[in-house]
Amino acid sequence: MTRAVTRTGRGSRGSTVSLALPWPVWVPAVVAFGLIAVPVAGLIVRTDWPNFAALVTTDAALDALWLSLKTGLTSTALCLVLGGPLALVLARSNIPGLPFLRSVVLLPLVLPPVVGGLTLLFLLGRTGPLGQLLNAWFGITVPFSTEAVVIAQTFVAMPFLVVSLEGALRTAGERYEVVAATLGASPLTALRRVTIPVVLPGLISGSVLAFARALGEFGATIAFAGNLQGTTQTLPLLIYIQSQNDLDGAVAMSLVLVVVAVLVIVATRTRDVSGVR
Amino acid sequence: MISARRLVLTALAAAVTLGVAACGSSGGEQQQAAPARTLTISAAASLTDVYNQLKPQFEQAHPGTTVRFNFGGSDTLAQQVVQGVPTDVLATASPKTMQTAQQAGRIEGQPVTYAANSLQIAVAPGNPKQIANLQSLVGPQVTEAICQPTVPCGQATQAAERAAGVTLDPVSQDPDVRTVLQRVTTRNVDAGIVYVTDVKATNGQVQGVDFPQASAQGAGQTYPIGVVAGSQNADLGQQWIQFITGPQGDAALTQAGFQLK
Known part of the structure; x- marks a missing residue:
């Protein structure tokens, strides 16, 4: 029941210190786990297994799965490329107003995703200030495109990467970079050869969180990108629409989403543990 | 035991109710006049404006009664009724969704079709x-x-x-x-x-x-309404149906652009 970690103490007598978890931790921990696991297990029970293969291989389902994977990966890459540097700025720079900037970055976590999608629409929609410019200069209309799906997903997923990475950067501290600098490394070399390897686990777990969030994204997508098979209908959108008249199909596809998410988490977890440190 | 469960479920249904300030109107002054009752109506999203407009008139005509709405897509509402969400009246935007609830034995008697939309x-x-x-x-x-x-x-x-x-x-x-x-x-x-x-x-x-x-055939929309089987407020539900199909209901529906059936 309890996990006892025994290690040699630093004390002069060489005594052992027991780091058992205090008992009040266990009950809420079990409740918390149950709250997440039991409904998902219910999904498995509720699945129409004899027709499962047919339900998840319809044209619409395959289109949606492919689109979800494609846009989810693209959004995660964008989160890395844009959010990584943002995390560095938040953790390592001393520009004024950092606490304010940090709270702005967290806003997509607080905003209902539909509102996030609407704000994107106000900015990039046909009558939005940026949308009008894009349309006039390049003839680009952003809403209702696959790009709009990626933008919506990146919007909601970004904080997950930034927060994880900023935490990792703060925990790691700057001492190795200081040493590298005294040995003559340029800031860019120190970033590439020291900082990134040190925070790699944080970078990976942040990316996984961002990918998972992008994969499950619904509200911002439907508000900003619409719903059209093959173009903007990701798996969560299809699941929502199916749930209104074909629950079996919705449940089966939800299970596919769960499996994809679990696969990604497990794959990165094992790399995390065996690869780094 | 059962009433406690019902209370919780009713509270849940109230939480689901979208953007309706139904809670505010259950003031204490009404409770002296008659036993307080709550009529819960699951209604298609397209009925939102008309139903909200008619609510105060109905409450005035039935002292002690609070009407609250659960607005949503007809499919979702029909599914909810089939799953046993405690609601007294179901008003959908298509005969098909009403049939879903009827086939599950969740509608008392025959639903009434009272409005159309194009x-x-x-x-x-x-x-x-x-x-x-x-x-x-x-x-x-x-x-x-x-x-x-x-x-x-x-x-x-x-x-x-x-x-x-x-x-x-x-x-x-x-x-x-x-x-x-x-x-x-x-x-x-x-x-x-x-x-x-x-x-x-x-x-x-x-x-x-x-x-x-x-x-064209199938392009129009008709609105059926029925009392949910097992409702504790079936009498009030019937009165709502009479009200919505009566002169006040007709006026509000016509004003909103519905055709009367």
């Missing part, structure tokens, strides 16, 4: 793209949003398309009619196929264009 093309005021009919929506020069084929307005749209012999090329197939409307009011599409009542509800933010196939 499709219209919603466009920006002044109709800048000169949209005259369904045919003029086809092609890349005009972008349009329509309802997903699984919801009633999407099925009606498909019926109209068949009658006109055109296949639309929408940029979005939305899960409900109000989302389609929002895309037109925010000017992100040139046109949207919605109901006459939706166009009226925007108070001039969009203009409606009539088209002949709106009266």
Whole structure:
């Protein structure tokens, strides 16, 4: 029941210190786990297994799965490329107003995703200030495109990467970079050869969180990108629409989403543990 | 035991109720007049305005009664009733969704059909793209949003398309009619196929264009209403149905753009 970690103490007598978890931790921990696991297990029970293969291989389902994977990966890459540097700025720079900037970055976590999608629409929609410019200069209309799906997903997923990475950067501290600098490394070399390897686990777990969030994204997508098979209908959108008249199909596809998410988490977890440190 | 469970479920249903300030009206002063009762009505989203407008009149005529609404897509509401969500009246936007609840044995007696609605093309005021009919929506020069084929307005749209012999090329197939409307009011599409009542509800933010196939077989919308089986407030539910089909209900429905049945 309890996990006892025994290690040699630093004390002069060489005594052992027991780091058992205090008992009040266990009950809420079990409740918390149950709250997440039991409904998902219910999904498995509720699945129409004899027709499962047919339900998840319809044209619409395959289109949606492919689109979800494609846009989810693209959004995660964008989160890395844009959010990584943002995390560095938040953790390592001393520009004024950092606490304010940090709270702005967290806003997509607080905003209902539909509102996030609407704000994107106000900015990039046909009558939005940026949308009008894009349309006039390049003839680009952003809403209702696959790009709009990626933008919506990146919007909601970004904080997950930034927060994880900023935490990792703060925990790691700057001492190795200081040493590298005294040995003559340029800031860019120190970033590439020291900082990134040190925070790699944080970078990976942040990316996984961002990918998972992008994969499950619904509200911002439907508000900003619409719903059209093959173009903007990701798996969560299809699941929502199916749930209104074909629950079996919705449940089966939800299970596919769960499996994809679990696969990604497990794959990165094992790399995390065996690869780094 | 049962009443405690019912209380919790009713509270849940209240939490689900969207944007309705039903809670505020259950003031203490009403409780002295008559035993306080709450009539819960699950109604199609397109009925939101009319039902909210009629609520105070009904409450006034039935002292001690609080009406609260659970507005949503007809499919969702029918599913909820089938799953046993505690509600007293079900008012959907299609016979098919009502049948779903009936076949599950969740509707008492025969539902009453009391209103109808027809499709219209919603466009920006002044109709800048000169949209005259369904045919003029086809092609890349005009972008349009329509309802997903699984919801009633999407099925009606498909019926109209068949009658006109055109296949639309929408940029979005939305899960409900109000989302389609929002895309037109925010000017992100040139046109949207919605109901006459939706166009009226925007108070001039969009203009409606009539088209002949709106009266085609299957393109219209009819509104059935029925009391949910096992309701503790079946009598009140019946009174709501009489009220909605009576003169006050008729006036509100007509004003909102519904046709009476």
